[in-house]
Amino acid sequence: MLRNKALLAIAGFYFCYFAFNGLFSPYWGLYLAGLAFPAWQIGILTSLTQINRIYAPALWGYLADRTGRRQQILRLAGLGGLLFYIPLLFTSTFWPIFIAVLLGSFFWSAALPLVEATAMNLLKGDSGAYSRLRIWGSLGFVAATLLAGYLIDKQGLAVFPWAVMSVMLALAVYCWQIPESPTSEQVVTQETSFLTVLRQREVRALLCSCFLMALAHGPYYSFYSIYLADQGYGKSTIGWFWSIGVVAEIAIFWLMPRLNARFAHKTLLLFGLAVATLRFLQIGWGIESLALLLLAQLAHAFTFGSNHAVNMAYIHHYFAGRHQAKGQALYIAVSFGIGGSLGGILSGTVWQVLGGAWVFSLAAAACALAYWLAWRGLPEHIAR
Template structure:
């Protein structure tokens, strides 16, 4: 029994590695690739937001399908195959419409997989946050590897190799999707205390989802234009890869130390700290002037703005969405934050980048993060029992 479980956890670790290895290529270099194809800023904003746009509705649709059919393993395989099928066309299309269609199709399937795998992992580990963090770290390692190696790879062979590299990583994702274990059977007898609508009406749930939306909205200039912004300031492409990797290295350290952090500070305190750090992070980038020391310091903030924010967000979701609602809760969390917040942030950043400039866009992002802190501070309460 332990060997199949070990093999299953190995497959989940491999899936996380490939899933976020794709992100490690796409986030730092996709905007640079599109700029090399001479797309205007507003089109770059749209094309860099497609992964987030699909995260608005695709996870919810696929999660509903998985809940109603009970065929989660099959759906994950279909998601992997669909992502490969879409990205197969990417090396051969160079117009706005063709790239939009290929990426929209591929990421519709790609974005479906993560909430299902997250729910599967939490079920297999019985909600053990420490073991989850150690498994989820493989995703961060995948991001680090591709963002560092990708920088040198692209510098040596040109940015035009990006679509082929993405396709190779996506083939690995599809292979691991076929090896994922089946979800253990769940007992729902004790899960009838609260309906889904009742959970969604809770103030804490609405505040957390709203704040996560604001956090990812503030990331719009970062995810869409950070690489372009710093290369325009004179930072080398290989250094850009290292900057992204530093952020994810900080993320890895925080994921591994979450049990220590949660033993000392409450979920609310950690959640609030993310928005203050995000405010400072976007201000540092805005006024960095290309100085590497300031950019390095700003990237360390990723430990808060992504890792702690995600871990505490997952904690709130796990607290409120139990049993048969867990998958839907995960999908809505992804949809509200990475989906709606991330896509709207990217589109708005694309629209504002040329008329306002990069510095102003990051200043606006800092204001949005500060708004998130104000909403969270007013709307979230410490649980009555502290110990």
């Protein structure tokens, strides 16, 4: 009963956490443009959350593992995120918004690795069960995106900060409800230092693969919509392309238990990396083909969905015991933080020079390199 209650709270957390992403990803830049900020200020303010995801999760994860007080730190993260975003309701100038987002996202980014570690511990490292729980995050993203779009159309961009605060309030409530989870009892891991874990060949291969996969997704998240719009696709069509990707993600999360029962983790990971290589080539060179673009969006099921679920299983396996929160934080920092940010920045610097087709080809090359590293460095099986 207590386990089910904890998993229900985690499901609610995922819904709210990724609902926040569903608000910020499509509408934060539009809101700032509506406040008449120049482009360079919009660029700074839109990058703060990603920059914080590079270092903040590692700091919070280390603190949680060091003190053993994951629940208290999670509650602090939820409360801090809520309080520091409040100025968005009352200010429309650069520096107050900069400080609010810098501090708010510093606390907000602390929550995910702590909850991921708790979830994987409660589920005993079962990536299939984790995937079905993680579906709530995808549903939250879609729900927030659609509802906020409707509200903005009806009420204007002024409703955006109120939508953010509503989600942050619910997130803080769920952070308060998630119980403390004891670390798994793995004596060898408990006696192994964090640096010793990092020196393992398979761990380095895994983290490099995660970095390269996120690096490859940088131009996708930054320029995919722009690339489609430049080819004459309408805004509603672009929205449907994004929605198809999220629906595919939800579908694969639901099917992961069956896939885990039939295929090894390494097989699933390599398949996702191979699909990602083909997907970015399709986007780059098949931009005029509706069929190829639809197929590429369906591939999001494997380039993110199954890939993320399997990575979670690997991270839980290698960073067990007292290193759980640090391991989850490192995964987020290396992939979504450093990899995702660097991919967006690098693609932005060469987009006008090389063009979309070649930028996405470079993304495909990064995925191919990740495939080679994972194939050479990871074991065929890990404990389930």
